[in-house]
Amino acid sequence: MLSASNLPRQTMSTSHAAAAAESTLSLGSVFSDKPIEQFAAGSPLFWEGDKAKHVFEVVEGVLRIFKILSDGRRAITGFLYPGDLVGVSMRDLYLYNAEAVTPVKVRRFASVAFQEAINLSPELRPQLFAKLCDEMASAQDQMVLLSRKNAEERICSFLLMLAKRMSRDNNLSMNIEIPMTRLDMADYLGLTIETVSRTITSLIGRGIITQSGRHDISIKKLDTILRLAGHVEADEPKSAPREYSRQAVWPT
Amino acid sequence: MLSASNLPRQTMSTSHAAAAAESTLSLGSVFSDKPIEQFAAGSPLFWEGDKAKHVFEVVEGVLRIFKILSDGRRAITGFLYPGDLVGVSMRDLYLYNAEAVTPVKVRRFASVAFQEAINLSPELRPQLFAKLCDEMASAQDQMVLLSRKNAEERICSFLLMLAKRMSRDNNLSMNIEIPMTRLDMADYLGLTIETVSRTITSLIGRGIITQSGRHDISIKKLDTILRLAGHVEADEPKSAPREYSRQAVWPT
């Protein structure tokens, strides 16, 4: 599993001492002595069902991980950026496909050796654990998106996600580079390319975003995007919430 | 995060020695000296945004974890069964709500102490790690369901999931007890109660399942359910799969 990613991506520390060093050991440094491998855009790193022999660290570019239903429908479950790990799990086989979206550079590490390195380092362990938890958190957000948001809300949420990844620190970038195609976006957002296209056109028409080339979008009305993304509530709902049951009783 | 669950649920070992014991130490045994607490159906264990002070182990009953959008829409991201853990994460606050679906018995453990216990035990660590990975795997399956399956496929997949949980070992039970309401199912499957109801009615009408009370369903045509659940492909697709691009080139 693991294809951890998301918010707090630590900067890749350049390899100082050998693996034994215990000081500023970061997850990325486990890979630092491995050679860089390149994958062309569109090429697979591995397929679902392959023996899970390796863990990869993304150094440059973007990956997609996805599953295919028996009739060919594809669901992309995540996009991976530099600093993310691919293929971490305790299973014998990979549970999903991994492909390069753009030209990609990765480092490769044998799964068993990786497990050992993690297990032996009381410094690395919590880092990996935290990554897993972050990944789980964003998987849940994605489930919320897929189960309850409409097309426009999905697109806005997606743009915000990309905007977050664009900039270091925590403030969003207003200029978004979209490395993937409309088909990738559709298969990630549970829509069709046509709906993705129409929705983006509509956002442009209302002056909420502008476009300069298919893969470059600028946010013009951030507040509107934020609202349309339908962020999960902090405290009190705007409209009266649905009622769920009145049986709620305190624990004994 | 963590609300690990799913397939390989280990049997709860009765507490033998104190926490230091290194023999058949299972994750559950960490909690075994804590008192049992009860929650009535519908009552909350905690809310999103609460200080994440505790980790819970489900001993009996079923929980739902969910998020609420600002306008009141609810998305249930998981149901938790005995043996599952709730509230494991590295965050300061809970990221979701947890409520009892049925009357529930749990044990409670302070988050910090739990982290320590895990960190100190080279036996527990991989167990927790494996749970997290399993949870991630089923989160991905749920994303596939929500992004690409139609109502009927979602219901059949859901029934199969329940059937798996019903029986020990790995063979499905043909008699399914559905502890949650149609509304819970709808909010978990990204549908409305009406669609859930109609779909179940349709399955009954075709003799694929039968019903004896709203919360008890029997599978009559397992093969049909399996097919309708649209299980992810093993090898070759039935119909010609969509083409994705022809650029695919092997890595350098």
Next chain:
DNA sequence: CGTTAACTTGAATTTTGTCAATGCCTGTGG
């Protein structure tokens, strides 16, 4: 045994998907 929440069913509406045609980038090769 009655009340009321939970569920089912039907009809109308909305959203998104499908099919089809056209337009526009982008990257390749001249």
Next chain:
DNA sequence: CCACAGGCATTGACAAAATTCAAGTTAACG
């Protein structure tokens, strides 16, 4: 460096699936 082809994206008209709104019906619980 430019032209051109093919892939990718947009747009439109129509269809299908699911949602919404509105009654009814059933069954769970006190």
